[in-house]
Amino acid sequence: MKKALYYILAFALGTSLFASCEKEDPIGPSLVDLYGPFRILDSLNHEKSNGINFKIDSVVQFSGSWSNLADWKIEIKGRTSGAVKTITGKSKNLDSLEGQWNGSADGIFFRKEVCDVVFSFKDYPDSMKTTITIAETRDYSKDGYIIKHFEGSGPEEFWGGNGNQAKRISKNDAPEGTNYYYMEGTEGGSAYWIGSFPPVSAQSIVGKTYFPLNDADTATTYVNFFVRGYGTANTFINIQILEDDNSDGVYIEASEDSFSYRYQVPTTATSWQKVSIPLSKLQTEANAAGNSKMEISKITSMFVMLFSNGIATSKMACDIDFVIITKGKPL
Amino acid sequence: MRMRKIPIIIALSTLSLWTYAQTQKVTFNGAARSSIESNWLPETDTSNIDQSTGGNTVVDLRMDIKPSDNIRIKTDFRFANPMGGFWGQGAAIQLRHLSIKGVAGNIFKYRFGDIDLKMTPYTLYNTDGELSKNEAEIFKYTRNLNQEENFMYGNFWHQQGVDGAFRLGFDKLIQSADVSGFMVRNRSVEGSVIPDRLQGGTVVKCNINPTAYIGFNYISLFDLPKTVNNEAKEKYQNSVYSGIARMHIRNFALFAEAGASLVAYTDTSAIAIKDITGDFFEVGFERKFIANQLTFQTTYRRVSDDFYSAGAQSKRINYGSTPQVLPIVSENMYTRSVGLMDLVKDQTIYNQTITPQLMGYDYALNHVTPYGKATPNRKGVSVELDYTDSANVYATSVAADFLQDVRGEGTEELRNYLLLNWNGMLAIHKLLDVENKIQITAGVQYASSTRDGKGLVPNVDFQSIAYDAGIEIELIPRFDVLVGAKIVNAEGTEYLTIRTEFNEIDDYSVFSFETKQTLYAGGVRYRFNDNIALTLQGSTYSFADATTSTNDFSIQQVYLLFAMKF
Numbered sequence: 001m002k003k004a005l006y007y008i009l010a011f012a013l014g015t016s017l018f019a020s021c022e023k024e025d026p027i028g029p030s031l032v033d034l035y036g037p038f039r040i041l042d043s044l045n046h047e048k049s050n051g052i053n054f055k056i057d058s059v060v061q062f063s064g065s066w067s068n069l070a071d072w073k074i075e076i077k078g079r080t081s082g083a084v085k086t087i088t089g090k091s092k093n094l095d096s097l098e099g100q101w102n103g104s105a106d107g108i109f110f111r112k113e114v115c116d117v118v119f120s121f122k123d124y125p126d127s128m129k130t131t132i133t134i135a136e137t138r139d140y141s142k143d144g145y146i147i148k149h150f151e152g153s154g155p156e157e158f159w160g161g162n163g164n165q166a167k168r169i170s171k172n173d174a175p176e177g178t179n180y181y182y183m184e185g186t187e188g189g190s191a192y193w194i195g196s197f198p199p200v201s202a203q204s205i206v207g208k209t210y211f212p213l214n215d216a217d218t219a220t221t222y223v224n225f226f227v228r229g230y231g232t233a234n235t236f237i238n239i240q241i242l243e244d245d246n247s248d249g250v251y252i253e254a255s256e257d258s259f260s261y262r263y264q265v266p267t268t269a270t271s272w273q274k275v276s277i278p279l280s281k282l283q284t285e286a287n288a289a290g291n292s293k294m295e296i297s298k299i300t301s302m303f304v305m306l307f308s309n310g311i312a313t314s315k316m317a318c319d320i321d322f323v324i325i326t327k328g329k330p331l
Numbered sequence: 332m333r334m335r336k337i338p339i340i341i342a343l344s345t346l347s348l349w350t351y352a353q354t355q356k357v358t359f360n361g362a363a364r365s366s367i368e369s370n371w372l373p374e375t376d377t378s379n380i381d382q383s384t385g386g387n388t389v390v391d392l393r394m395d396i397k398p399s400d401n402i403r404i405k406t407d408f409r410f411a412n413p414m415g416g417f418w419g420q421g422a423a424i425q426l427r428h429l430s431i432k433g434v435a436g437n438i439f440k441y442r443f444g445d446i447d448l449k450m451t452p453y454t455l456y457n458t459d460g461e462l463s464k465n466e467a468e469i470f471k472y473t474r475n476l477n478q479e480e481n482f483m484y485g486n487f488w489h490q491q492g493v494d495g496a497f498r499l500g501f502d503k504l505i506q507s508a509d510v511s512g513f514m515v516r517n518r519s520v521e522g523s524v525i526p527d528r529l530q531g532g533t534v535v536k537c538n539i540n541p542t543a544y545i546g547f548n549y550i551s552l553f554d555l556p557k558t559v560n561n562e563a564k565e566k567y568q569n570s571v572y573s574g575i576a577r578m579h580i581r582n583f584a585l586f587a588e589a590g591a592s593l594v595a596y597t598d599t600s601a602i603a604i605k606d607i608t609g610d611f612f613e614v615g616f617e618r619k620f621i622a623n624q625l626t627f628q629t630t631y632r633r634v635s636d637d638f639y640s641a642g643a644q645s646k647r648i649n650y651g652s653t654p655q656v657l658p659i660v661s662e663n664m665y666t667r668s669v670g671l672m673d674l675v676k677d678q679t680i681y682n683q684t685i686t687p688q689l690m691g692y693d694y695a696l697n698h699v700t701p702y703g704k705a706t707p708n709r710k711g712v713s714v715e716l717d718y719t720d721s722a723n724v725y726a727t728s729v730a731a732d733f734l735q736d737v738r739g740e741g742t743e744e745l746r747n748y749l750l751l752n753w754n755g756m757l758a759i760h761k762l763l764d765v766e767n768k769i770q771i772t773a774g775v776q777y778a779s780s781t782r783d784g785k786g787l788v789p790n791v792d793f794q795s796i797a798y799d800a801g802i803e804i805e806l807i808p809r810f811d812v813l814v815g816a817k818i819v820n821a822e823g824t825e826y827l828t829i830r831t832e833f834n835e836i837d838d839y840s841v842f843s844f845e846t847k848q849t850l851y852a853g854g855v856r857y858r859f860n861d862n863i864a865l866t867l868q869g870s871t872y873s874f875a876d877a878t879t880s881t882n883d884f885s886i887q888q889v890y891l892l893f894a895m896k897f
Contacts, residue, residue: 024738027636027708028828028836031741035788035841 033069033092041065042093044119044128051135054103061100064119064128065093071122076101076132080113080172103138108175108226108272109322110134140176144224144326145211147200147302150179160195161185161306168319175226175272180321187234187308187316194316196305199242203300209249213296217327219280221296224331225304228272228319229265235316236262236307237275241282243298245290251300257290259283262307265318272319276330356397361407361897363390364476367414368890370656376884379659386414386891391427402433428482441495447487448494448513450534451588453611453634454548454571455642457486458703460674461696465728465754465774467801467815469852469868470675476894481681483647488685490515490530509536517685520558526565527558530642530685536575543578548590552641552687564601569594569687571640573611584617592638594687594833605833609638609707626717636708636738639834641687643705648674649682650691660874660884669693671817671850672872672886689834695795695821695846699732699750699778707834709734709748726756740828741839746782746791751775760805767805774799780825789841793823809858813868817850822877845877854890863895 030036044064052060062074074087083105089098103110112134120127140146150156156167164184171178185194202211213221223239240260242251251258259282263275279296304323308316324331367386372379389411396404407428413421430444448455463474482489492515499508511534518528532550539545551570573590589612596605615630654673658666669680682690692701700706711734719726732750739745754774760767775798782791801815822845829838854868873885 026739026742028741029838031784031788031826031839034741034839035784037787 029069033067036068038070038121038124038126039067040126040128041067044094044117044130046117046130046132048132051133052103053136054134054138055136059100059102060132062094062117062119063099065095066121066126068092068124070124073120073122074099074101075118075120076110076115077118078105078110078113078115078134081108081111081175083108083110085110103134107274109140110137111171112137140322140324140331143331144324145205147205147223147323147325148181148197148225148304148320149177149322149324150181151177152179156181157198158183158195159198160193162315164317165195165306174321175274176322180226180319182317182319183306184315184317185306185308187311187313189312190310192308192310193238194306194308196303199301199303201301209300210244210297211299211325213279213299213325213327215295215297218294218296219278220328221279222276222326222330223261223279223302223323224274224276224326225323226272226274226319226321227263227265227269229267229269230317231267231270232265232313232316232318233267234308234311234313235265235318236309237265237318237320238262238303238305238307239277239282240285240303240305241279241296241299242301242303243290243295244300245295245298247298249300253287253289255289257288257292257294258285259288259294260285260303262309264309272321274331276326278330358395358397359392360395361390361392362895363897364388364892364894366890366892368656368888370886370888372657372660373885373887376660376662378662378664380657383657384414388412388414393428399433401435401437402431405430405432439495439497441493443493445482445489445491446494446513446515447482447484447489448515448532449485449487450532450548450550450642451573451575452704453573453588453590453613453638453640453643454550455488455532456703456705457483457488457645457647458643458705459486460647461693462671462674462776462797462799462817462819464752464776465756465772466675466799466817467772467813467852468770468803468811469801469813469815469854470799470817470850472813472856472866473868473890473892474675476892477676477678477681480678481683483681488642488645489683490517490685492516492529505537505539506541507538509538510534517552523559525559527555528567529553529555532642539578542580543576545576546574548573548575550640550642552685564597565599566595566597567687568596569639569641571642582619582623586616587614588612592640594637594639596833607637607639607833607835609635611635611638611705613704615713622721624718624720626715628715628717630713631711632704632713633710633737634705634707636736636740637835638705638707639687639689640705641685644689644702644707645685646682646690646692646702648680650680650693652680655679656888657886660886662881663879665882667874667884670872670874671819671848672870672888675817675850676870676888676890687834688832689830694793694825694827695819695848696797697750697776697778698780698793698795698825699734699748708737708740710737711735711748722761724758724761726754728752728754740826740836742782742784742788744782744785746780749777749779751777767808768803768811769805770803772799772801772803789824791823791825793821793825795819795821809860811856811858812854813856813866814853815851817848819846819848821846843878847873847875847877849873859895862897864893866890866892866894868892 042065046060046062048060069092071090076085085105114131114133117130117132150167158165162185166182167179168182169179174180202208238260240258243257244251245256261277261282284292365388369384371382389409392408394406409425409427411423428445432442434440494513496511514531517530520527530552534548536544536546549572553568554566556564556566571592573588575588577586591610594607597603611634613630613632617628619626650669654669655677660667673680713732715730717728730752734748736745756772759769777796779794780791784790797819799817804812806812824843827840827842828836831837850872852868852870856864856866858864868890870888876882
């Protein structure tokens, strides 16, 4: 038995020395891909050389490849609108979903225009450029429930104001479409409410008593709009939602809730800004008389108002456009 | 007067007889410890909390109950009171240990409750903490206390469950077979999502004769999906099995162990999404010389990159933990990581759970074998030479590991590793033939890794060297002066491997650093007897980072400890 054990051990020793001579494939991601010399293999390109129609094609796929796994950035800038879209990722090529663009923008929207596309890396100085022409812009109506976009030829009703407020039409100046609305008013002192559009009901937007929103999604449901100031102080946009607490289909001010958020237009914001406010940030109105519980599944209508902070101000003015409710993420 | 004394004498006699009878059933022993410490940062540190104080008193009362000749119940009650816990605030009574053990029919040994388990370095083994070999007495004394505090005895893992063992005798082929097995609970149900996790194992050791055996080990860490809800299908399993053999021929010993591991994971849809197998083997021999005073051992081992053994690869020290003493340091106000001072002074850095994910480690302390012999992706030769003279005047040990990657990590090039270790002890009092103890200890550890990047990627070129020196002088009987120093320098470039939850390499992060840690300590100790001692220590610990000097810091500490066993 002892001999047998001796042979077993000798065999194990021999086998081990033999086995140790094998050369095996590397494990883990390639170091050359991560830390090796960098070079571009295929330059930046896309398949829509005749222009992209975002109303037909949902996305445009960029292509390009390089030698190392790297952090990259695509910056698309509209030559006319000045709209910008930034896409970032980490890969060795643009063949994945990461390299797609759906026509959306970081701020103001793109128009039908030529866009410059600049591709750059975080850790390497190399960059690539191309252009893309937008034949038709993205249809944002699919992104949520549009409350106000001021398009169409009819007049826009506005309550209050000082008489100078008006819908303005400029296909080069509107952040979305061709129209936006100029609001202007005067605060005599302690008025707060300066002017307002009539309430926009869920019935008029979605054909139902309530907007189809879930209470559990309050923090991830947003009201978005574009705003541009004129350097006037104490200028606020007040967003107010009205709830039908008792589910009788009607909002009653004396017994039900309303919530609002006052966004102050910065005096420095003299170009279009995109603003997104989660509904969870709206506060109970002082005169609200309901259950004081935000239930966004019971919103019957929404107000968009020009407001002040109660300090006497001779002129408060701003432009507003494309008020939209989005679910899951900001516009 | 005499008549009145008689009942008292009878009562006292009865009580003493009753107590004597009780001592047959119950014996008491225990330990007590009281410590006070003060720690502070230098005056130049104006960013962080400068000082901390702390301390506590604990008494462990251990009962050994013997209800019958074949059964023993062990308990350990702790009475603890933190310093400043006046009138019982913060005081606690804990049951730290409870076990029942016995022998059934003089054949089958069994244990329930808290049990300590160990198998082999590849299956279930609590590898020693970093830089703990032959360290200075002033460090060893506190490190041992902290390890006992965490039930770290030798290379055993302290677990809760049941085990049993028995021996079978044979007339032919083998003389006897020792069979043992255990089952412990690794993790309990959390909510209705995370299932119970158990670990079980068995060892069969066939004794061919008193100097030779062959054996088989099996251990498995596995989930019980049905412990959460009937729909649960998610299951993790890590199993390791090995064969082992050892034989002696006079002063020569030949030994080997070889085995394989399996990691299997089934997701919530009952789809097996992971099935990773790995293997290892080790063969070696040992030879004793000079009346067994000199031992030479050499081994060759190969542990595949995908060999995963939770029981052997879980680390004793949790380097992800936050040190207890002054954790926020330096101008940069960062949370420092576990350092030299914490290794010997902090009892909160110990890991008590066997975990399937490879734990992080400190590259400066030992990046060659961070998971002991079971470190995956290593192959090569280890050599060790130990010498202790018959009178225990001198002792020295030299060890070297010449290792290499089994498979390249991210490249076909293989890293080469070198781990050298020298330790020595000199009992000067025995040399000079004086009664009072004078003993010095010293040690050096050198660890390096290299890999050629072939001009395409940064080279691996990382070294660390650790020095340890200590002296123990018994000035007058039972009154010791203790001095010790630990220094660790580390510099170079390495790649930190980032792994998935199944330990597969997912990414790397190349890093370079040049750091120096120093720990100097001095103190006195009075040993009232072999079981009671009072120690006063002062130490200074510093960390310097040559690449980012704003990370530098130092900590001073004064530590008073009274410890006794009874």
